[in-house]
Every structure is written in structure tokens, then in C-alpha cells.
Amino acid sequence: MTTFPHDAYLRFWGVRGSYPAPFASHLKVGGNTSCVEIYAGGHLLICDGGTGIIPLGSLLMGQTQIRELSILLTHYHWDHISGLPFFVPAFVPGWKVNFFGPGNTPEEIEKRISGQMQSPYFPVEVETWLASIQYLQMDKGKLTLGPFSITHFNVHHPGTTYGYRIEVAGKTIVYVSDNELSFIDQNIRARAAEMDTQELQLIEAMQAEERDSALQYLHQADIFIHDAQYTTADYEKKRGWGHSCYIDTVNFAADAGVKDLYLFHVDPNYPDLKIEDLHGDSLRIIAQRQSPMRCHIAREGSIIPLV
Numbered sequence: 001m002t003t004f005p006h007d008a009y010l011r012f013w014g015v016r017g018s019y020p021a022p023f024a025s026h027l028k029v030g031g032n033t034s035c036v037e038i039y040a041g042g043h044l045l046i047c048d049g050g051t052g053i054i055p056l057g058s059l060l061m062g063q064t065q066i067r068e069l070s071i072l073l074t075h076y077h078w079d080h081i082s083g084l085p086f087f088v089p090a091f092v093p094g095w096k097v098n099f100f101g102p103g104n105t106p107e108e109i110e111k112r113i114s115g116q117m118q119s120p121y122f123p124v125e126v127e128t129w130l131a132s133i134q135y136l137q138m139d140k141g142k143l144t145l146g147p148f149s150i151t152h153f154n155v156h157h158p159g160t161t162y163g164y165r166i167e168v169a170g171k172t173i174v175y176v177s178d179n180e181l182s183f184i185d186q187n188i189r190a191r192a193a194e195m196d197t198q199e200l201q202l203i204e205a206m207q208a209e210e211r212d213s214a215l216q217y218l219h220q221a222d223i224f225i226h227d228a229q230y231t232t233a234d235y236e237k238k239r240g241w242g243h244s245c246y247i248d249t250v251n252f253a254a255d256a257g258v259k260d261l262y263l264f265h266v267d268p269n270y271p272d273l274k275i276e277d278l279h280g281d282s283l284r285i286i287a288q289r290q291s292p293m294r295c296h297i298a299r300e301g302s303i304i305p306l307v
């Protein structure tokens, strides 16, 4: 595999939701958990540190062009951080690794990342990370790292979970690995009978506010990577778990006028054939809506040139 195949590109290293799925029936889509590499002009940004970050780290050890990279974490569930204890550049002196994720201070971010490497859960602690490690803070809601301009927003997923809007190389990439799009709808449905007019109005106002903020973070997005974990039947069983039915994802992205949608964080129980069926159905929905949006399965190893 080539280390830096283009001047600017995005590459998927892990696309699976919840836990790794290294099964023969799953490998065309990929079995590693969330990790996306974005490279531009000698700068490297990594979204999430799931198991996909492990082979990326090994590949980076074979090049001499860069010695610094930044990692954005959406949240600290295992499937998004479990590759970090095996990410080789962090253990090597001379490397610089910057982290950003949910937390009010850099110390809070550090505490959450280092927790999973404490005894008895892991044999070595973050003190064995010999790279220069920095925990970042946004400046007036914005993070600028080389050519990357980054903002974050909250999404519906247990605990504090961020989505990221990343502008680079004239493109806008929006990364939302875990998010339940119908979260408010389902709460209304569950409680509609017991709500008075005032409460219903309040909920409607919340929904309108959400739509506005979603349109803002998706404004003119070129690439939208979003949670598409469940079929309709599985979503019915797992409402409130913090993930979306792929149909909600497709309709939401088409409403927002996204150019390219990538179905991401797919369920580890689904083999390739099932995901291809969901993709086929997504294309049918898009055609029926007469939307110009393109829709793809996020596949491990696939590279999207940005220029």
C-alpha cells in the first residue's frame, strides 16, 4: 500500500460499527472499527482511533516525510479508541501526536484517552508513549491544523459525542460516525399521548432548531460520512441506542444537498451482501427522490482523491 497516494485524499481504514468483524463474509466492506485518514499537503489528520488506526500506524513507520499528525476523536467508546494502544508512532521518539475530542480541558481529554491503558486493562500505560503528545483545545470554536480548518458539533449518541466539519483543499468533509437521526422523533412518538400543547410546541421548536443547525454543519458539504448502522427491522429493536437506520441517513443527506454520501459505521453482524443490498436500496430511494446526490458504501482501503 502506498503511504501518500495523492497530494490530497481521504482514505478509509475502519468502517465497522461497535466491534471489529474480521469474518471472511465481511471483508469486501472491511472488519476494522472507525478510522479515516485525511491527508493534504504534507499534513495528516485522522478521524477516530478504532482498530483501523493500527495498520495506518504501521504504514506511517515506513516513510520519512512526516513526523507529526493529529487525531480527532468523536467520543470515547471502545470502537473509537481501541486502536490507540497499538498505534506505533505514539511510542516512537521524534513523532508528535496531537489529540482532540470531547472534554472541557486538555486534561479531561488526556484522562479519557489514558484510562483504557491503565492496569489491569492494558500492560503498559500512556507514559510509554515516547512521542511528544499534545491534547488540543479549540480556539473560539475552531481548530486550525496546517491546511485543515475544523469545527465540531454535538450529535445524538450516548454521552457527549462530536461530529466534525473539516475544510481542506477546497473541499468540505463532514464526519459523523455515530448519530441517531430519529432520536427526537422517537421521543415524541413514545410520549405524544401524555404531552400537552405547550410541550408539543417546545419539542417542535427543538426539532426546527436541530434542522437549522444540521443544515448549517452540512452547508455545501462535498463529502458526508455518516452512521448507517441498521436496517429498518433492527432499528425498531434498537431505538435509543444512538445509531441510525440507513434510510434516515440517506433522506437526511439528500435533504441537506450533500454531494457524496458514504454509508459508515455499518453493523458488525451484516455481511458484505447485506450491505450491498442496503446500498442498492439507498440508490433506489435517491433515484425516486430525483436527488443528484451520489451514495457509496464506505469500504476499508478505498481512497478518495480531494483534488
Ligand SMILES: [Zn+2]
Residues within 6 Å of the ligand: 017, 018, 034, 077, 079, 080, 177, 178, 265
Ligand atoms: Zn461507534
Ligand SMILES: [Zn+2]
Residues within 6 Å of the ligand: 075, 077, 157, 178
Ligand atoms: Zn459510540
